[in-house]
Amino acid sequence: MAHKMLLLMPLAPLLALAKRPNILFLMTDSMDGRLVDFSSVEAQAVELPFLRRLAEEGTSFVRSYANSPQCVPSRTSMCSGRRTDQIRAWSNQKGLAASPSGELDASCVKYYGPEQCSAWAKTQNYSETIFSGVARLGYGVRLYGKVDIGAALMNDEAAAANISATGFHGPGPVIDITTRAADIRRPTKREPLSMTSDTNNKVHPEDWKTVERCREWIKQLPPAGQNDAPFFLHCSLNIPHPAFQTNATWLAKVNEDKIVVPQWPAGFPESWHPYDSYMSVSKHVQETSYTDQDILKVRKTYYAMCAEADYLLNQVWESLKDKGYNLSNTYLMYVSDHGEMNMEHRQDWKNSMYEASSRVPFAIAGPGVAKGRRVRQLTSLVDVFPTLLDMAGEVDWSRHSELAGKSVLPLANAPSLAPPSMAVTAGEDRAVVSQYHSNMGNTGSFMVRKGQWKYISFGHTLSAFSPDTYTPQLFDVDEDPGELRNLASQQQQVVEELHQELKKLFDPEEVDRQAKHEDYQVWQRFFVPLGKKKIMRKLKRTYKGFDQEDYKKLRQWLREASQIFDPAVVVV
Numbered sequence: 001m002a003h004k005m006l007l008l009m010p011l012a013p014l015l016a017l018a019k020r021p022n023i024l025f026l027m028t029d030s031m032d033g034r035l036v037d038f039s040s041v042e043a044q045a046v047e048l049p050f051l052r053r054l055a056e057e058g059t060s061f062v063r064s065y066a067n068s069p070q071c072v073p074s075r076t077s078m079c080s081g082r083r084t085d086q087i088r089a090w091s092n093q094k095g096l097a098a099s100p101s102g103e104l105d106a107s108c109v110k111y112y113g114p115e116q117c118s119a120w121a122k123t124q125n126y127s128e129t130i131f132s133g134v135a136r137l138g139y140g141v142r143l144y145g146k147v148d149i150g151a152a153l154m155n156d157e158a159a160a161a162n163i164s165a166t167g168f169h170g171p172g173p174v175i176d177i178t179t180r181a182a183d184i185r186r187p188t189k190r191e192p193l194s195m196t197s198d199t200n201n202k203v204h205p206e207d208w209k210t211v212e213r214c215r216e217w218i219k220q221l222p223p224a225g226q227n228d229a230p231f232f233l234h235c236s237l238n239i240p241h242p243a244f245q246t247n248a249t250w251l252a253k254v255n256e257d258k259i260v261v262p263q264w265p266a267g268f269p270e271s272w273h274p275y276d277s278y279m280s281v282s283k284h285v286q287e288t289s290y291t292d293q294d295i296l297k298v299r300k301t302y303y304a305m306c307a308e309a310d311y312l313l314n315q316v317w318e319s320l321k322d323k324g325y326n327l328s329n330t331y332l333m334y335v336s337d338h339g340e341m342n343m344e345h346r347q348d349w350k351n352s353m354y355e356a357s358s359r360v361p362f363a364i365a366g367p368g369v370a371k372g373r374r375v376r377q378l379t380s381l382v383d384v385f386p387t388l389l390d391m392a393g394e395v396d397w398s399r400h401s402e403l404a405g406k407s408v409l410p411l412a413n414a415p416s417l418a419p420p421s422m423a424v425t426a427g428e429d430r431a432v433v434s435q436y437h438s439n440m441g442n443t444g445s446f447m448v449r450k451g452q453w454k455y456i457s458f459g460h461t462l463s464a465f466s467p468d469t470y471t472p473q474l475f476d477v478d479e480d481p482g483e484l485r486n487l488a489s490q491q492q493q494v495v496e497e498l499h500q501e502l503k504k505l506f507d508p509e510e511v512d513r514q515a516k517h518e519d520y521q522v523w524q525r526f527f528v529p530l531g532k533k534k535i536m537r538k539l540k541r542t543y544k545g546f547d548q549e550d551y552k553k554l555r556q557w558l559r560e561a562s563q564i565f566d567p568a569v570v571v572v
Contacts, residue, residue, distance in 0.1 A: 455502075
């Protein structure tokens with residue numbers, strides 16, 4: 001579509017466009033942001049030569065965070081430039097229900113019906129995605145690999161052939177997302193060692209295919225300087241997302257003697273915060289029999305997957321360089337949607353506000369970007385959209401007043417068109433926020449990161465999540481990078497100050513209520529009609545060991561939720 005628009009433009013604007021830098025936007029899934037902060041302990045565990053060169057040739061924002069640490073909510077937030085509460089893409093079962101122009105997403109319609117998708121679309125407050133934004137600015141847009149936001153991007157068969165993940169997982173309503181607030185403490189994932197293999201010689205073929213498609217497209221480009229208009233190439237891998245699968249080729253890139261075996265706080269689960277213990281059980285890491293060697297096997301396999309991802313990303317960049325595209329005429333940006341717990345805090349997967357899960361890589365290189373700069377000012381993935389608009393030459397910033405982030409080009413000493421209100425300034429005392437409302441988290445969680453502090457609070461809608469038990473957490477991440485000492489009771493003034501930072505943006509209790517209300521609505525509309533027998537089969541397949549006591553908790557959730565959200569419904 002972007003190319004068709006360009007054909008209608010007069011020659012002079014086309015010539016101006018040709019002078020704009022191209023943009024290569026690289027993504028991985030589940031990359032722990034500490035691994036690309038090459039001053040960190042974690043980064044010593046694995047060789048990542050491409051990402052290290054990117055850090056040397058560009059600027060790294062080493063304290064960047066996901067705005068919701070799970071695939072769909074993170075990517076929808078990043079690609080729309082809005083917080084999760086603004087767009088209400090709460091979980092992996094709900095991406096953006098319609099395109100910016102209002103076309104309903106085909107996967108949403110398939111799983112939920114046009115009426116439900118239309119209703120959702122009306123509440124999702126966004127007007128552009130990254131992709132439609134740079135296309136509007138005259139860029140030819142090409143997407144490959146994992147996108148996972150909905151927004152009708154996969155409605156077109158030709159586009160769907162090159163991109164993956166619909167933004168609506170399932171297929172259809174997901175029972176452990178919908179019933180998370182029932183607080184059923186049973187495993188919903190495979191035990192980590194059961195999905196870990198270091199002898200898989202056919203690892204991740206889809207990602208290799210994605211990279212090959214990116215390279216084939218690049219081969220069709222004219223040599224640098226001869227393209228009629230700048231391009232925006234999105235090339236996105238699924239790895240190092242679990243399952244943990246690798247082989248000797250990539251294990252050779254891991255420095256096993258540099259891997260830190262994480263310390264697990266004692267007293268699991270009784271003395272743990274109830275949110276953390278729920279998450280550990282849900283992820284099937286509740287067994288007490290893990291040895292250091294078991295933990296090490298999972299961790300080194302994950303690191304080996306990171307090495308494979310680094311190799312594949314480099315293949316894309318080398319293909320561009322072979323055509324004459326380089327950092328004088330092309331911006332290069334690399335991010336991940338979230339991190340990976342990798343057995344820290346007795347967890348794998350993501351979903352958590354701890355550093356391994358919520359901290360993400362964010363690096364840029366290109367025309368005017370400072371080389372070797374390591375920015376410690378806080379940034380987050382909602383800064384990606386305005387930064388890309390800035391790179392693409394946006395001048396009408398008045399249309400972006402509701403963006404939740406700012407362009408970070410000034411921090412990289414790069415030319416910026418963004419006005420001061422839309423750009424981060426050096427020394428700015430920023431706070432960044434994140435939130436989570438999906439499976440493996442039984443209630444809403446909210447994070448504020450500012451200075452050395454990380455504050456985490458929890459939603460209290462429903463009696464199971466009393467403020468007396470779901471108390472805040474506060475970590476001094478600079479002094480306690482493992483986040484093992486909760487200082488909330490000792491630093492109550494800091495807790496209050498950071499909570500007020502959160503409330504400047506939204507009311508966390510109201511947001512928690514909205515997300516739980518929607519879970520309840522999905523249950524009533526899509527699960528209740530199945531009947532008790534089918535529902536029970538789904539519950540037993542999802543929650544390993546589900547029994548009558550768990551069923552009582554489910555009924556208690558439904559009774560209380562109906563009283564709050566829909567008093568006319570009688571739960572029998």
